[in-house]
Amino acid sequence: MIKKRVLTFEGSTHTVTWNGAICTHAQECIRTDSKLFEKGRNPWADPDLVEESELDRVIRRCPSGALTYTKNDGTQTEQPASVNTATVIPNGPLYVRGDLKIVGKDPENPTSATRVALCRCGHSKNKPFCDFSHVEAGYVDAGAVGREGPGLEETGGPLTIQTNPNGSVRLIGNVSIRAASGEIRWQGPKVSICRCGLSKQKPFCDSSHRDSNFEAE
Numbered sequence: 001m002i003k004k005r006v007l008t009f010e011g012s013t014h015t016v017t018w019n020g021a022i023c024t025h026a027q028e029c030i031r032t033d034s035k036l037f038e039k040g041r042n043p044w045a046d047p048d049l050v051e052e053s054e055l056d057r058v059i060r061r062c063p064s065g066a067l068t069y070t071k072n073d074g075t076q077t078e079q080p081a082s083v084n085t086a087t088v089i090p091n092g093p094l095y096v097r098g099d100l101k102i103v104g105k106d107p108e109n110p111t112s113a114t115r116v117a118l119c120r121c122g123h124s125k126n127k128p129f130c131d132f133s134h135v136e137a138g139y140v141d142a143g144a145v146g147r148e149g150p151g152l153e154e155t156g157g158p159l160t161i162q163t164n165p166n167g168s169v170r171l172i173g174n175v176s177i178r179a180a181s182g183e184i185r186w187q188g189p190k191v192s193i194c195r196c197g198l199s200k201q202k203p204f205c206d207s208s209h210r211d212s213n214f215e216a217e
């Protein structure tokens with residue numbers, strides 16, 4: 001079941017938002033030594049307890065983008081990372097960071113983001129985003145990245161995330177793929193990532209979705 005709960009925590013200068021529909025429970029928020037979040041406290045998040053620089057640093061730790069913040073006067077938004085990265089999580093999603101443009105039903109108006117978790121198992125009910133269904137589905141992938149890619153001259157710039165109907169998710173723009181080992185293994189200007197969970201060359205699409213009649217939509 002998709003958690004649609006959205007919680008907001010308004011402070012005197014900043015507001016923190018948690019979107020339960022895309023949270024992957026990485027627990028970066030409650031494991032930080034910052035007072036911004038405290039498990040069991042009410043409220044769980046209190047933007048008034050930290051300086052803006054600490055708030056920015058802690059919120060950025062959230063790999064799924066479930067946690068975001070805004071300045072109450074509307075003058076500031078989180079700046080994207082200077083390097084676009086996609087990190088393969090063992091038995092889990094693909095964490096993507098950078099200057100992200102997510103193409104949805106209206107291709108002319110993509111949604112901007114700085115951090116997302118993309119489903120790799122094929123079972124999310126909130127595709128293309130991870131909703132933690134990989135645990136119940138028993139998805140298994142060690143997180144190796146077996147190819148090196150064509151390489152990059154630059155590592156930043158806009159990175160478009162676009163899904164193929166009932167097929168892969170495409171990353172279009174400079175991107176570096178980090179294996180579960182922590183090493184950057186693949187770099188290039190575009191890549192198709194498996195989201196049906198069946199590729200024999202994960203994290204890359206190998207067209208296995210066609211044989212399995214994968215239905216994403």
Ligand code: FES
Nearest residue numbers: 194195196205208
């Ligand atoms: S989406 Fe899985 S092989 Fe293409």
